[in-house]
Amino acid sequence: MDEELTESLRIGIKGRAGTGDTIVEVWYRPPNQEDRVDEALCRQIGAASCSQALVLMGDFSRYQGGWRDDTAGHKQSRRFLECIDDNFLLQVIEELTRRGAMLDLVLTNKEGLVGDVKLKGSLGCSDHKMVEFKILRAVRRAHSKLTTLDFRRADFGLVRNLLGRLPWDKALEGRGAQESWLVFKDHLLQAQ
Structure with a gap:
């Protein structure tokens, strides 16, 4: 199964009564990853994005181009951006993370869940910058009587x-x- 070829780690943070759980996933995408494994990655991202509160982070190698203006240079980069858009994920890092490129990303499916994002120096011999951020959790989940549609489903x-x-x-x-x-x-x- 192609999903087994992706490198990821999932952690669940249990919320207190009245707050939801938060899922944190860390991914590594090698620069030479095959198209079929990229498709598996997108399927896994789609499944993960259904979580109530998700933080998805990692090294998504080979992402080329501008994040904000959607100018991905490679077919795989464009497909990855489509996957992020299709799953309504928000990218929260604003600075380039490695040699003028945006390879390390922090994505979330809930606006305001991630804050205070800072890029720090490198760890050891790595040429990637360290990313530090806080997961902000509300004390109590708001209950609304207004019914809204979940367009992710x-x-x-x-x-x-x-x-x-x-x-x-x-x-x-x-x-x-x-x-x-x-x-x-x-x-x-x-x-x-």
Whole structure:
């Protein structure tokens, strides 16, 4: 199984009553990793991102290009960025971590979970900078009566099929922009 070829370590931090558990995963991606192992890595990231509170960190070698402006230079780097976006993960390191490249990442699925990120000197003979950060945990989980959808678990193919079956040319015929938007919005809400 390709998942066995990925190098990772998972740690669970048990929350106190009223706070959720936090999953911390550390990954190493060798620079010469094969496409099939990269796909396994993305599947594992997808599974991990369903955790309530996740911190994913590690050396994701071969990431080339700008993080913020989405200018990944290699196909594998672009696929990795798509994996991060598809799983709604946030990158919290702002500085380059190794020789002008962003190889070491700290990702989270919950805004505000990771804070006080600092890059320190190297450990031993390593040419990577050490990354120090705090995992910030709320004292009590907020309970809301407002129901929201979890788009990380959505079946976008089914939504696409449901909306694709509609005769849009007839449904929107003779309608203005505002009225067309309301018709589309109604069908989208029904599909959800």
